[in-house]
Amino acid sequence: MKWTKHYQTSRTPQNQPIPGSNQKANNAGGYAWEVSDWTQLDRFLILGSEGGTFYVGEQKLTIDNAEAVKRCIELDGIRTVNRIAEISESGRAPKNDPALFALAMCASFGNEQTRKAALEALPRVARIGTHLFHFMDFVQGFRGWGRGLRRAIGDWYNQKDVKALALLAVKYRQRDGWTHRDALRLAHPKAQSDAHQKLYRWxxxxxxxxxxxxxxxxxxxxxxxxxxxxxxxxxEKYRLPREAIPTEFLTRPEVWEAMLPHMPLEAMVRNLANMTRIGLLTPMSESQRLVTQKLGNSEAILKARLHPIKVLAALKTYAAGHGMRGQGTSWTPVQQVVDALDAAFYTAFGSVTPTGKRMMLALDVSGSMEAGQIAGVPGLTPRVASAAMALVTAAVEAQHMITGFSAAGGGYGGQWGGGDPGMTPINISPRQRLDDVVRTVARIPMGGTDCSLPMRHALKEKIEVDAFVVYTDSETWYGKIHPAQALQQYRREMGIPAKLIVVGMVANRFSIADPKDAGMLDVVGFDTATPEVMGDFILQ
Structure with a gap:
């Protein structure tokens, strides 16, 4: 009998745990490591749970993440509040709703010190009226309106400069069924100035x-x-925002022309299609020059904390020439604007320092990566978003190759029938526009998930790699060897101390990275800090 056929630590099928490890069954029937509650907190704050995943519905994924947040609160409530505020305030997440939801949990389920810290952090996380209304809606689902919560809402208003507060009052008048009138009547703040009192009365x-x-x-x-x-x-005189303009005038080019010079960057990106459709944004127009100038201002992009996900979502929609939900409205994209959005995507990640190392950027393009949405953006699945994320690294690293593990021979692989999953070279480059890249990746045939393929392929072809970067949901299950074991084999046989970085593209609890191996790292996809963290880890 060959005893190692049934028990060995160097080569174990992915549908079994590595002997001696603390691996757990993932949602696909394979085995992987569970990330810590703190890592899951980061994933939730940045990626959210909208749309669920291929294996886990939106409701269950939200519950799983909420329970992880609650465990973090029980472990260290102050640390949890500080992490929420840090990620929200620095603009590292594409949407603020997960942070507001988690902060509402801290203000409801934490001990006295945690609840106090959460309410004190409210102005840092809820920076505009919409944020405040979202928080009020969330917190009401967890607790009643006690004195501390009323005081925190009142302080949110009183601590703001009256001019800034007046702008918020006309711009964010109602969200989630809440209004400023509701908030002020619940909080009863004592106005800090005569101007505040007059604003509250209005x-x-x-x-x-x-x-x-x-x-x-x-x-x-x-x-x-x-x-x-x-x-x-x-x-023109008072810089009225779009939300303050009567609806009947929002189809008039002269109205948008007056708003454009002082329009906040994120609002401008969000309304590019509107300005094009009504005829304001046309090739070689003054409006086109102003838009491309703003999108080319790296300092302004970083100061506005314009998240790359929002740029990518705008690029996908604008370049398509119609809304994501159908052909009801259409426009002819202005090429210079499309190119400017493409460049702004990379700028939004900030300065990324090249490592000079040899890197294999491996995209999980399996079927499970085609489900769900990144930060709730329609059409932005983990599968296509991972390609955009990989290009951020490819743009600064001279020695890189991009591959995808997919189905064999153009058919569906693994679980789906038609052959084993395999590696597919992906001919994409930062010199291509992102909308072209997304279309290229969408055409790659999907297969069963085998996250060991990048390391096995590099070993078979004798490709020298210093770091494997795998963009995945970690729902690996198909291979005859675990990814961590394949990396160890690659290191032994190639004599290269290669590292593995796992870029988590969904907010689940699993990772293919062995937490006991110092040469493996978990990071969160579309965290704006991720490219620099990856570079620092590779150079260690």
Whole structure:
């Protein structure tokens, strides 16, 4: 009898745990390591749980992540609050909702010190009216309106400069069924100035009295009944935002032309299709020049904390020439704008230092990566988003190759029938536009998930690699050897102390990286800090 056929630590089928390890069954029937609650907290804060995954529905994925957040609160509530605030405040996540949800949990389930810290952190995480209303909606699902919560809401208003607060009042008037009137009537804040008191009176009783700092409120009130020419004048003079403009004027090019010079960068990116459709944004126009100039300003992009996911979502939609949900509205994309969005995607990650190392960037393009959405963006699956994420590294690393592990011979592989999964060279480059890259990756045939393939392929072909970077959901199950074992074999036979970086593309609890191996690292996909963290790890 060959005893090692049934028990060995150097080569174990992925549908069995490595002997002596603490691997757990993943959602696909394979075995992987569970990440810590702190790592899962990061994944949730950055990737969210909207849309679920291939194996786990949205409801269960949200519950799993909420329970991980709760365990973090029980382990160290102050650390949890600080992590939520840090990721939210630094703009590392594409959406703020997971941070607000987690902060509401801290304000509800933590001990006295944690609840106090969570409410004190509210202005750092809830920076605009929409954030505040989301938080109020979340927290009401967990607790009642005690004195501490009322005081925190009141302080949120009182601590803001009245001019900034007036802008928030006209721009974010209602979200999630909440209004500023609701918030102020619940909180009953004692106004810190006469101007604050007049603003609160206008919000709660619709009685306006002029005061320094409230000019935008008066302009908003005038705009509701003014003719088009006067509305344009009010926009130019008081910088009225889109939300303050009567709906009937939002199809007029002159209105958007007046807003464009002072429009916040994120709002501009979000409204590129609107400005193109109504005829304002055209090739070689002054509006096109202004838009591309703003998108080319790296300092402004970083200062605005414009997240690359939002740029990528805008690029996918704008370049397509129609909305993601159908052909109801359409426009002709301006090529210079498409190119500027492409460049802005890389800029939004900040400065990435090249390592000079040999890197294999391996994309999991299996069937499970085609389900769900990154940060709730329609059409942005982990499968296509991983290609965009890989190009951030490829753009600065001279020695790299991009591959995908997929099905064999153009058919479906592994579980889906038609042959074993295999490696596919992916001919994509940062010199291509991202929308072209996304289409290229979408055409790669899907197979069963075998995350050992990059290391096995490099060993078979004698490719010298210093770092394998695998973009995956870690739902690996198909191979005859675990990814960690394949890396160890590669190291032994090639004589290269290669490292493995696992880029988690969904907010589940699994990783193919052995936590006991110092040469393996877990990072979160689309965290803006990830490329630099990867570089530091590779150079260690």
């Amino acid at each position: 919000i709660t009783q619709d009685e306006f009295a002029p005061a320094q700092g409230l000019e935008i409120v008066d302009a908003f009130r005038q705009a509701q009944t003014a003719p088009l020419k006067e509305v344009v004048h009010l926009i």
